[in-house]
Amino acid sequence: MIFPERFSNLPAYAFPRLRALLDPHPAGGPVANMTIGEPKHPFPDWxxxxxxxxxxxxxxxxxxxxxxxxxxxxxxxxxxxxxxxxxxxxxxxxxxxxxxxxxxxxxxxxxxxxxxxxxxxxxxxxxxxxxxxxxxxxxxxxxxxxxxxxxxxxxxxxxxxxxxxxxxxxxxxxxxxxxxxxxxxxxxxxxxxxxxxxxxxxxxxxxxxxxxxxxxxxxxxxxxxxxxxxxxxxxxxxxxxxxxxxxxxxxxxxxxxxxxxxxxxxxxxxxxxxxxxxxxxxxxxxxxxxxEDHVIANRALYAEKYAVADEIMAGVPGYAGPDGGFFLWLPVEDGEAAALKLWTEAGVRVLPGAYFGQPVDGENPGKHYIRVAMVAPKDEMAAALMRLRGCLYE
CATH class of the missing domain: 3.40.640.10 (Type I PLP-dependent aspartate aminotransferase-like (Major domain))
Known part of the structure; x- marks a missing residue:
């Protein structure tokens, strides 16, 4: 073989897998990308x-x-x-x-x-x-x-x-x-x-x-x-x-x-x-x-986002806001099906939780979740979360 066998059967990385799942279908609304954990808050002005x-x-x-x-x-x-x-x-x-x-x-x-x-x-x-x-x-x-x-x-x-x-x-x-x-x-x-x-x-x-x-x-x-x-x-x-x-x-x-x-x-x-x-x-x-000043200011922006997410997702069975980081780990029946539904009906792009896991005893622990990145500006994030809730939980 041209390449080592140990790398020959790696699964596709999460984002190519997501593109293969979603890109054949048109967005069902204004596109809101909540997939990648790329911070969007301003970096220090200096x-x-x-x-x-x-x-x-x-x-x-x-x-x-x-x-x-x-x-x-x-x-x-x-x-x-x-x-x-x-x-x-x-x-x-x-x-x-x-x-x-x-x-x-x-x-x-x-x-x-x-x-x-x-x-x-x-x-x-x-x-x-x-x-x-x-x-x-x-x-x-x-x-x-x-x-x-x-x-x-x-x-x-x-x-x-x-x-x-x-x-x-x-x-x-x-x-x-x-x-x-x-x-x-x-x-x-x-x-x-x-x-x-x-x-x-x-x-x-x-x-x-x-x-x-x-x-x-x-x-x-x-x-x-x-x-x-x-x-x-x-x-x-x-x-x-x-x-x-x-x-x-x-x-x-x-x-x-x-x-x-x-x-x-x-x-x-x-x-x-x-x-x-x-x-x-x-x-x-x-x-x-x-x-440290810019870090404190950044953390305050995420604190506001935690509060917004908790308010919007209140009452969703199994919802628990994160203790840290900027991802929501939301329970669904099937992560891939939920991601596809959310894209085709609401235009919101998220990652199936199974893309971050491996099967253990036949079950992938991420299968029943989606990962949602809270990196967009607060108002954009809130609007996307409202559409997400309406599409998946109501």
Whole structure:
């Protein structure tokens, strides 16, 4: 074969699948696209100024790990946000978006076998698709663990058989979750880190939505939880991004953080096979991690959207607004049928929940849901949600 068998039977990615489902049919109303999680709130007004002031940086190869100034800014933000003493000069690396890191961490850190057997990577189900492809790429067995209403929309990794856990080399977790918006609390973190210690596996924590949440209490992150548990810093890895926090998805700016040895190995892999962020973009990221005012203003806009969604969807059986992030995970009889009906009758475009999941014991946990992105301006979002409710629930 021209390409490896391990990639030969991957399902189509979510968005091509959606186009195949919907595009043969005309929209049944004014088009409202609520599919992609691309923030539409304004990014900070100082971004063009910082970019212009550093444009000469495009003439030089950028530093592989992130500039010293950017790493200092990350150190400061991690300390303020997670309440830990953190030196990003040795324990972090700037990323071209977190997907790069979520993939390469498996390539850099995971062994080819454990106890003489094929290793396992645990993945919440539904999930962000890069977790699966990272596991497959290193020859590991991806084990999908359903995150349903019964489990608080977080995976119960402790329920797995000892045979699986003893082969596990890493567990991915996303909090607040995509697509469900569930947040891991202190108890969940304590149990997960104890499980990782008992069975000797790593925890990869995707916290890209961590700065969008309800109320005044920020979600606990893996670095805070690890310090509270006295965990080895090498056991946990954090992934962060400016895409949602600062409304800068096109900047492709994030970072990976963890133990010094883990980050050394990820940096080494990047030196051989990756591409560092252009220096002008690093300067923008440096400023963004150092400024919290725009993040607070952004979170206030999402708080208004949470309230609007709760009001419009009130009384819908099974509705629960997210604890964090900007997706609604709405219960329906069948996600594909609901998405097609919504498109052909109302012009509203959403994603079937099954496109984010894999069947476990013959059942895809996303089958009976649709994912709805609350990224459009509030009034546009409200109008689309009204049409959605009228089409699907009345």
């Amino acid at each position: 971004v063009p100024e910082v970019l212009a002031a550093n444009v000469e940086g495009f003439a030089s190869y950028p530093p592989n790990d992130g500039s010293p100034e950017l790493l200092d800014a990350i150190s400061g933000w991690v300390g303020r946000r997670y309440g830990v003493d953190f030196d990003a000069q040795s324990r972090a690396m700037a990323l071209n978006g977190t997907r790069e890191g979520l993939y390469n961490v498996a390539m850099a850190l995971l062994p080819e076998e454990k106890r003489g057997k094929r290793p396992v990577v645990l993945i919440p189900n539904p999930f962000y698709q890069v977790y699966m492809i990272a596991a497959i790429s290193v020859g590991a067995e991806p084990v999908f663990v359903n995150a349903t209403r019964q489990t608080g929309f977080l995976p119960d990794y402790g329920s797995l058989p000892a045979e699986i856990l003893d082969r596990t080399v890493a567990a991915y977790i996303c909090t607040p979750g995509n697509p469900q918006g569930a947040v891991a609390d202190a108890g969940y973190w304590k149990d997960l880190l104890a499980l990782a210690e008992k069975h000797d596996f790593r925890v990869f924590s995707d916290e890209c939505y961590s700065e969008i949440y309800r109320g005044d209490t920020a979600p606990m992150g893996v670095l805070t939880a690890a310090e509270a548990a006295g965990a080895d810093p090498e056991r946990v890895t954090l992934f962060q991004s400016l895409s949602k926090r600062s409304n800068l998805p096109g900047l492709r700016a994030g970072f990976i953080a963890g133990g010094a040895e883990s980050i050394r190995r990820v940096r080494q892999l990047r030196a051989y096979s990756g591409a560092p962020m252009p220096l002008p973009l690093q300067r923008v990221a440096e400023r963004a991690w150092s400024d």
